Amino acid sequence: MARLQALKEEGHWPTLLAAFFYFDMSFMIWTILGPLSTEIVESFAASGFIMSSGQKATLLSLPILSGALLRIVLGFGVDKFGAKKTALSSQFIVICALLFTYLQGSSITYDMLLVVAVFLGFAGASFAVALPQAGQWYPPKLQGLVLGIAGAANVGVVMGFLFAPKIAELYGWQTVFLLGAGLASILFITYLVLAKDAPASVYKANPKKLKDYVKLLKDKDTWWFNLFYAISFGGFVGFGVFLKLYLMDTYPKEMAEVGLSWLAEENIKVVAGYFGALCIFGGTVLRPIGGAIADKMGGVKSLYIFFSVVVVMTVINAVLTLPFGIAILVFFITMANLGMANGAVFQLVPQRFAKDIGVMVGIIGAAGGLGGTALIKTLGWSKDTFDGYSAGFLIFAGVTLIAIGGISLVKTRWRTTWGATSGGRI
Numbered sequence: 104m105a106r107l108q109a110l111k112e113e114g115h116w117p118t119l120l121a122a123f124f125y126f127d128m129s130f131m132i133w134t135i136l137g138p139l140s141t142e143i144v145e146s147f148a149a150s151g152f153i154m155s156s157g158q159k160a161t162l163l164s165l166p167i168l169s170g171a172l173l174r175i176v177l178g179f180g181v182d183k184f185g186a187k188k189t190a191l192s193s194q195f196i197v198i199c200a201l202l203f204t205y206l207q208g209s210s211i212t213y214d215m216l217l218v219v220a221v222f223l224g225f226a227g228a229s230f231a232v233a234l235p236q237a238g239q240w241y242p243p244k245l246q247g248l249v250l251g252i253a254g255a256a257n258v259g260v261v262m263g264f265l266f267a268p269k270i271a272e273l274y275g276w277q278t279v280f281l282l283g284a285g286l287a288s289i290l291f292i293t294y295l296v297l298a299k300d301a302p303a304s305v306y307k308a309n310p311k312k313l314k315d316y317v318k319l320l321k322d323k324d325t326w327w328f329n330l331f332y333a334i335s336f337g338g339f340v341g342f343g344v345f346l347k348l349y350l351m352d353t354y355p356k357e358m359a360e361v362g363l364s365w366l367a368e369e370n371i372k373v374v375a376g377y378f379g380a381l382c383i384f385g386g387t388v389l390r391p392i393g394g395a396i397a398d399k400m401g402g403v404k405s406l407y408i409f410f411s412v413v414v415v416m417t418v419i420n421a422v423l424t425l426p427f428g429i430a431i432l433v434f435f436i437t438m439a440n441l442g443m444a445n446g447a448v449f450q451l452v453p454q455r456f457a458k459d460i461g462v463m464v465g466i467i468g469a470a471g472g473l474g475g476t477a478l479i480k481t482l483g484w485s486k487d488t489f490d491g492y493s494a495g496f497l498i499f500a501g502v503t504l505i506a507i508g509g510i511s512l513v514k515t516r517w518r519t520t521w522g523a524t525s526g527g528r529i
Contacts, residue, residue, distance in 0.1 A: 113241060113242060114240035114241040115240045115299060115301070117297040117298070117299075118236060118237060118240055118297065118298045118299055118301075119237045119240070120297060121236075121293055121294045121297040121298040122233040122234070122236050122237035122298065123233075123237075124290060124293060124294075125190060125194070125229060125232075125233050125290060125294055125298075126229050126230065126233035126234075126259075127258055127259040128259055128286060128287065128290050129194075129197070129226040129227070129229035129233075129259070130226070130227070130229070130258075130259035130260055131259030131260060131262055131263040131283075132197060132201070132223060132226040132259075132263075132283050132287065133166055133167075133170055133223055133224070133226040133227035133229075134166070134227075134259075134260050134263060134340065134343065134344050135223070135263050135267060135279065135280075135283060136162060136163055136166060136220060136223070136344070137163060137260075137263070137264070137343060137344035137345070137346070137347060137348075137379070138263050138264040138267040138268055138347055138376050138379065139267055139268070139271055139276045139279060140159065140162075140163060140344075140345075140347055140348045141347060141348060141351045141372050141375065142268065142271045142272075142276040142372060143162075143216070143276055144159060144348075146209065146276060147213065150209065152213060154213070155487055156483045156484075156486035156487040157480075157483045157484060157487045158213070158483075159348060159483060160345070160479050160480050160482060160483020160484070160486075161217070161480070161483070162213075162216060162217060162220055163344050163345060163348070163479050163483075164341075164344075164475070164476040164479040164480050164483075165217060165220035165221055165223075165224070166220045166221070166223040166224050166226075166227060167224075167227065167340060167341070167344065167472050167475040167476045167479065168224070168472065168473065168476040169220070169221045169222075169223070169224020169225075169227070169228075170223075170224035170225075170226070170227020170228050170230075170472050171224075171227070171468070171469045171470075171471070171472020171473050171475075171476065172224070172469060172472075173224050173225055173227070173228035173231075174227070174228045174230055174231040174465055174468045174469050174472070175231070175316070175465045175466075175469055176228070177189055177193060177225075177228045177229075177231040177232050178231040178235075178311060178461075178465040179311065180192075180193075180232075181231065181232055181235050181236075182310035182311055183310070185300045186232050186235050186236035186239070186298075186300055187236065187294070187298050187299065187300050189232050190229070190232045190233070190236065190294055190298070191291060191294060191295060193225045193226075193228065193229065193232065194225075194287060194290065194291045194294065195291065196222055196225045197222065197223065197225050197226045197287055198284050198287045198288055198291065199222075200219050200222035200223060200225075201280045201281070201283045201284035201287060202280075202281070202284045203219065204216070204219050204277060204280040205277045205278070205280045205281040205284065207277075208277055209277075211277075227472065230464075230468055231464075231465055231468065234464070235461070236298060236300070239300070239301035240301045258387055260340075260343055260383050260387070261380045261383050261384050261387055262380075264347070264376045264377070264379040264380035264383060265376065265377065265380045267279045267376065268347075268370075268372050268373040268375070268376035269373050269376070270282065271372075272370050272372065272373055309461075311461060311462050311465070315459065315462045316462055316465070316466065319456070319459055319462055319463060319466060320466070324455055324456075324513070324517075325456075325463070325466060327509055327513055328448065328451070328452055328455070328463070328467055328470075329466065329467060329470035330470075330505075330506050330509060331406060331444070331448050331506055331509075331510075332445070332448050332467045332468075332470050332471045332474070333470045333471055333473060333474025333477075334410065334413075334441075334444070334474060334499075334502060334503050334506050335409075335441050335442075335444035335445045335447075335448055335471070336441075336445050336448075336468075336471030336472075336474065336475070337470075337471050337472070337473065337474020337475040337476075337477065337478055338413065338437075338441045338474065338475070338478060338499065338503075339383075339386050339438060339441040339442055339445065339475075340471070340472070340475040341474065341475035341476070341477075341478030341479050341482075342382075342434070342437065342438060342441070342478065343379070343382075343383045343386075343438070344475070344479060345478075345479050345482050346378075346379040346382060346383075346434065347372075347375045347376060347379045349482070349492060350375045350378060350379065351371070351372065351375050352486070352492075353430075353492070354427045354430065355371055357427035358371040358374040358375055358378070358427070359371045359374075361374050361427075378431055381431070381435065382431065382434045382435045382437075382438045383438060385435045385436075385438045385439035385442065386438035386439055386441050386442025386443075386445075387442060388442075389439045389442045389443050389446075390442040390443065390445050390446045391446055392443055392446065393405065393409065393442060393443025393444060393445060393446030393447050394446030394447065394449065394450050395446070396443065396446075396447070397446060397447040397450035397451070397528070398450060398528060399528070400528065401528040401529050402447045402448070402450045402451035402454075402528070402529060403451070403510055403514045403517065403518075403529055405443070405444075405447040405450075406444060406447050406448070406506075406507075406510055407507065407510060409440045409441070409443050409444040409447060410440075410444060410503050410506055410507050410510075411507065412436065412437075412440040413437055413440050413441060413444070413500075413503050414500045414503050414504055414507070416433050416434075416436050416437040416440070417437060417496045417497075417499055417500040417503070418496070418497065418500050419433055420433055420434075420437075420492075420496050421492075421493040421494075421496035421497045421500065422493065448467075451529070452464075452467065454521065454522070454529065455517070455521050478495075478499055481494075481495045481498050481499065482495040485498075514529075517529055
């Protein structure tokens with residue numbers, strides 16, 4: 104309670120509140136193609152355009168790729184124009200993309216939707232705006248709490264999976280984009296009214312330059328952290344976005360039975376959304392738990408555990424034909440450990456790059472988005488090439504094994520160099 108009281112007394116809580124809603128809603132919009140994937144595929148099929156698994160993967164991965172790259176672009180925008188102007192400009196672009204999709208209706212083409220997917224990346228890049236906007240107002244002792252609140256955006260992904268399929272079933276998938284535009288417009292006004300850039304008396308700007316990124320990219324530890332986050336966050340967002348498509352391809356009969364027996368004949372696409380939301384919820388809720396575990400036992404040991412569980416779960420999914428209930432449990436455990444690994448990675452990063460944390464957040468955040476893009480494309484390739492997803496799962500498990508090997512290579516050096524003076528557990 105004392106720390107929450109300090110948020111009111113030492114910073115600007117309306118900005119923190121606006122940043123939270125901006126990031127949360129933006130994450131829902133960023134990943135909205137995931138819960139609508141089957142509805143979109145079926146609507147195109149009805150008009151004569153049959154998407155291959157590769158085309159589906161491209162559509163789902165483009166917002167993730169665009170968001171990854173735009174995080175760095177918007178990071179520069181925050182430095183040059185201020186967080187508020189950057190956020191409002193980005194939000195306006197997202198609103199236009201959503202309205203365009205709705206107004207096109209059934210006449211929208213696949214290529215048009217690819218362009219929309221790129222612009223949805225501006226929502227995913229909100230990470231680079233909301234966190235600095237909120238953090239600039241608060242002293243170092245409150246940064247962990249502030250960034251934890253402002254960054255609690257994965258709930259938006261869960262909400263998208265819970266409600267988007269049902270709305271699409273009742274009113275058509277384009278209506279979800281109209282509702283998204285309405286919510287984004289409300290958020291635009293809320294941000295305009297509530298959010299403020301911190302004055303110079305509170306926050307001394309230290310603009311990031313291109314050379315700062317180049318300098319850190321020459322550091323080999325940067326690349327290890329990029330790999331770890333490409334697996335943890337990339338795995339989380341990649342599996343999350345692709346999960347509904349996977350369930351519809353693999354377990355349509357089982358979900359129909361669940362709909363009949365549990366949910367009063369619910370449409371199986373809606374059922375798939377519910378189970379997708381359940382698995383994503385595991386990673387969302389447990390992310391801060393992963394950070395707490397890393398604080399207690401050290402980030403290195405925590406990543407060993409989380410990544411090892413992910414390897415076991417993905418290999419099980421790849422080599423065994425699982426009953427539906429077991430498959431959901433395996434995915435839940437996978438997503439939970441990926442979420443906790445996210446927390447563990449960011450327990451280590453501030454200790455290693457305390458003086459460059461702003462730049463490193465942009466670099467590692469981009470790596471996470473690129474990892475998610477690669478995973479989605481790999482799963483689509485696996486389905487097209489082998490008529491199944493086993494190869495995609497095995498490739499992801501193999502990359503995660505490489506990361507575990509990387510942890511073994513660096514742990515002694517980390518603990519005896521910067522870990523010895525960081526003040527936290529390595």
